[in-house]
Amino acid sequence: MYFTTLLSVTLLLAATEATGVARNPYNCMSFVVPVPVDNVTLVVPPFPDFPDQYAATAFANEVTKQITFPGPSPDANLTTLTTTFDISAEYCTPATANPKSPTLLILTHGIGFNRSYWDFYLPGTPDDAQYSYINRVTAAGYSTLSWNRLGIEPSTIPDPYRELQSLVELAVLTSLTTLVRAGKIAQVPQPQKVVHVGHSWGSILSNALAAVAPGLSDGLVLTGYSHLVTYQNLFIADTSFHIASQNQPDRFPNQTYSTGFLTWPDKYANQFSFLLYPYFDPVVLDRAEETKYPFTVGEFLTAATLPLEAPQFQGPVLYLAAEADLIFCASNCTAFFGPDSAAVEAFNGSKSVETYIQPRVGHGINLHKNATGAYDVVLDWASRHGF
Ligand SMILES: *[C@@H]1O[C@H](CO)[C@@H](O)[C@H](O)[C@H]1NC(C)=O
Ligand SMILES: *[C@@H]1O[C@H](CO)[C@@H](O)[C@H](O)[C@H]1NC(C)=O
Ligand SMILES: *[C@@H]1O[C@H](CO)[C@@H](O)[C@H](O)[C@H]1NC(C)=O
Ligand SMILES: *[C@@H]1O[C@H](CO)[C@@H](O)[C@H](O)[C@H]1NC(C)=O
Ligand SMILES: *[C@@H]1O[C@H](CO)[C@@H](O)[C@H](O)[C@H]1NC(C)=O
Numbered sequence: 001m002y003f004t005t006l007l008s009v010t011l012l013l014a015a016t017e018a019t020g021v022a023r024n025p026y027n028c029m030s031f032v033v034p035v036p037v038d039n040v041t042l043v044v045p046p047f048p049d050f051p052d053q054y055a056a057t058a059f060a061n062e063v064t065k066q067i068t069f070p071g072p073s074p075d076a077n078l079t080t081l082t083t084t085f086d087i088s089a090e091y092c093t094p095a096t097a098n099p100k101s102p103t104l105l106i107l108t109h110g111i112g113f114n115r116s117y118w119d120f121y122l123p124g125t126p127d128d129a130q131y132s133y134i135n136r137v138t139a140a141g142y143s144t145l146s147w148n149r150l151g152i153e154p155s156t157i158p159d160p161y162r163e164l165q166s167l168v169e170l171a172v173l174t175s176l177t178t179l180v181r182a183g184k185i186a187q188v189p190q191p192q193k194v195v196h197v198g199h200s201w202g203s204i205l206s207n208a209l210a211a212v213a214p215g216l217s218d219g220l221v222l223t224g225y226s227h228l229v230t231y232q233n234l235f236i237a238d239t240s241f242h243i244a245s246q247n248q249p250d251r252f253p254n255q256t257y258s259t260g261f262l263t264w265p266d267k268y269a270n271q272f273s274f275l276l277y278p279y280f281d282p283v284v285l286d287r288a289e290e291t292k293y294p295f296t297v298g299e300f301l302t303a304a305t306l307p308l309e310a311p312q313f314q315g316p317v318l319y320l321a322a323e324a325d326l327i328f329c330a331s332n333c334t335a336f337f338g339p340d341s342a343a344v345e346a347f348n349g350s351k352s353v354e355t356y357i358q359p360r361v362g363h364g365i366n367l368h369k370n371a372t373g374a375y376d377v378v379l380d381w382a383s384r385h386g387f
């Protein structure tokens, strides 16, 4: 029965996908914002930098012993960080004025991508906007601010062991949001409302922002995220923590990317963690692999320090889950979004928590053939909640 359904959907897709999606008129401006962070707690790694791939892979073995996010040990040595990072960002807005444009969607990408995750085009078909989230939401009138997280060029590339840690990334999102809300980023008109939209690790950071600074966000859209971290081990095993500078030496020279920058081995590992066959175009997988970005030891060492319970957050929340999300659901999200789920209970002070399971997609929702179907779910939610 199930396979019959799959087959008929495949045929339908094959019949409709050829047309693509026309690009709507939207204007974007890219710039670099200096983003200060103040007195952020850092964990001193309790081991030396990896000398080689054997040590990195052994760390993957260590991390997969646990079914929660790995955290620093109680006797960990702590330091603090006060600095200013360069953050590469892009503001996009509809070409013609729209009453919804003062609502700004802050788009935070996940592990393995830069902010082009939100504005994905294939080089061979630059006019086909079928994967572009920004194209879809600006057509509906909204403005967007997407940014490259720390470690993703041309944003600052800090030390991946000692500095590029989870609380630092949260501090950057918090500081960036504070600046934009106050109208202090010259290129971005001061917004009336701010909605945080995340994918994967970007959803975790957006969730943590709502926990530590609930007043900074008017609404949350958490995509590719279930609030459960039990299954991240599947992702770690898939990557076995390949050292990025050895995996793609031309893009990640070891002078800039030390052994603390990690990735997965190849495009099939990428598919395994991010995509559901046959609902993606192999050309998209090739492009995603060619343009992938690494994650860091520091992120894994400190992930458990991010607060994810957000009882003070009052705005509406939408979870847009991928039905076959490997990383957050072991490839079947069906059971994890009910009223008593950890996902929903994390926001027990919110006026509305909605959950939606996008069918026939893996973790990398925006890279599937039906990406626009998922975008329309977000737009429907946004308009129903007055954004
Ligand atoms: C930095 O934060 C710590 C707590 O994490 C606090 O004890 C200390 O006073 C803070 N230092 C400054 C200069 O604010
Ligand atoms: C903390 O730092 C001290 C002094 O450098 C070192 O001996 C100890 O092993 C460190 N502990 C941890 C858990 O990193
Ligand atoms: C860094 O990369 C260069 C060029 O690939 C290589 O010759 C060198 O051995 C590498 N250094 C380290 C420390 O791995
Ligand atoms: C994302 O990365 C790709 C590959 O390095 C690059 O071509 C593209 O310009 C980057 N986009 C942004 C917005 O940084
Ligand atoms: C909401 O969750 C918090 C923990 O995050 C808990 O302390 C609080 O009692 C919960 N409130 C309600 C009304 O369930």
Ligand SMILES: *[C@@H]1O[C@H](CO)[C@@H](O)[C@H](O)[C@H]1NC(C)=O
Residues within 6 Å of the ligand: 332, 333, 334, 335
């Ligand atoms: C997904 O899990 C649900 C129960 O949680 C089960 O009923 C369903 O058959 C599973 N779907 C697939 C495709 O395995």
Ligand SMILES: *[C@@H]1O[C@H](CO)[C@@H](O)[C@H](O)[C@H]1NC(C)=O
Residues within 6 Å of the ligand: 009, 012, 013, 358, 359, 360, 370, 372, 373, 374, 377
């Ligand atoms: C595309 O996504 C929409 C929204 O979730 C869904 O209703 C529709 O069934 C999906 N279409 C396919 C072919 O998967």
